[in-house]
Amino acid sequence: MPSFSVSPKLFFARLLSSAVLIWITSLSPVSAHEVLPSIADMTQEGDSLTFDVRLNLESFIAGIDQTEVIDTNAAPQAETYDALRALNAADLKARFAEFWPQMASKVMVLADGVVVIAENPTLSVDPIGDTEVVRASNLSFTAVLPAGAQSVQVGWAPEFGVLVLRQMGVDAPYDGYLEAGAMSDPIALAGGDQASGWQTFVRYIPIGLDHIVPKGLDHILFVLGLFFLSARMRPLLTQVSLFTLAHTITLALAALGYVVVPGSFVEPLIAASIVYVAVENIFMKNLSPWRPFVVFGFGLLHGLGFASVLAEFGLPKSAFVPALIGFNIGVEIGQLAVIAVMFLCVWQVLRVDRGSNEAFQGKVLYVVLGVAAAALIWLNPSVTSTAIENPTWLFAAPLLAIFLLCFGSIQLRDQVDSYRKIVAVPASVAIAFVGAYWFIERVFL
8 A cells, every 4th residue: 555645735735636638638528428329210202311310309409409418418509408308299290390490401312413302201200208318200301203213322411410311112221321411422323332341440440449439538538547547558448358358259249239228227337337447546556466366357337338339230140250359450540549649658758757867858848748638628719629529628638737737747746656747646536536426427418
């Protein structure tokens, strides 16, 4: 057990740094009103196409731009969304009738390059249920094809978010994951555009990556919790390898249907796993005998969390294994990217903490990095925000806090274990705080 006898100067530095990180990271959105992809089944019936779309209709009517938020609570229209979420089916259908002309104008269907109009909408709405979770609605509409049409392209406005498009009723059907605002490739109405195993594998890598960076904030915090135990390679590789093995197992089992665990059970436990690894970082300097087993167990939980993501839009039956492997590789790339970025952030302070005589260079570096992070927060460039589907400050603010802590660690480098006391422990306190809040929110709120 490490000693906690520290100087008043160091104590207040740690207290202030912990408070700063807690304040910043507690601003991260929670997942109660998560923005989900819409799923559309496209079927040709005679001279028209029928689209059956399962979607979060309230977010559309409220005008939430799904490229800017991952949670409706973080949207400027959150109050409007909540009011719509509380409407019964009849009242929501009435609001939709007013909204449909606007929506129809943003649904794009091209038949052999010719624009066709979305029309004849019918709507089925799930019961109100728990207003703190997403309610799905089923929207059907048609589009009349010109005579002799051979192919179609489908898409919709960027603010409507991701569209999973599935062709039905033909051999070798098209199955695509369309990013916000993207148009599909031309789809042969007679079928035959089914993606190969290799194409499916490649397509699902960015989907897995996207569900870590930027959307998987809880998984990001867990991986950072592993990192802040020790920045040395051996304990880090041990933990990450076990975590990867474990979540690969449950992801595969759940995706194949052998394991079914409700999200209401998994999500609070994922939050609890974040708290555990962060709190253990505060009291343990190195890898404990039991930590590898605990990390493996938590990896099993996180795999179930990833499986729930896949369940939102399903995996193509014809290329299930390539899609699953591609998704999992994307997840691993995201996790390694998080670790690599954080390692680069603390690399210089680690060198100083381990005896390198580079204190002045380190201070200058962290001042420059801190100014850059502060500028990103202040300017909040729209191009960057759009690219990462989140406000820029959501990532720049925690980085600014880390740079400040690294500067403080170099300033107090005469203290024994200054990196751990000034950087790793406060960061772990902040991670534990957010994990605890998410646990309470997911269980009680």
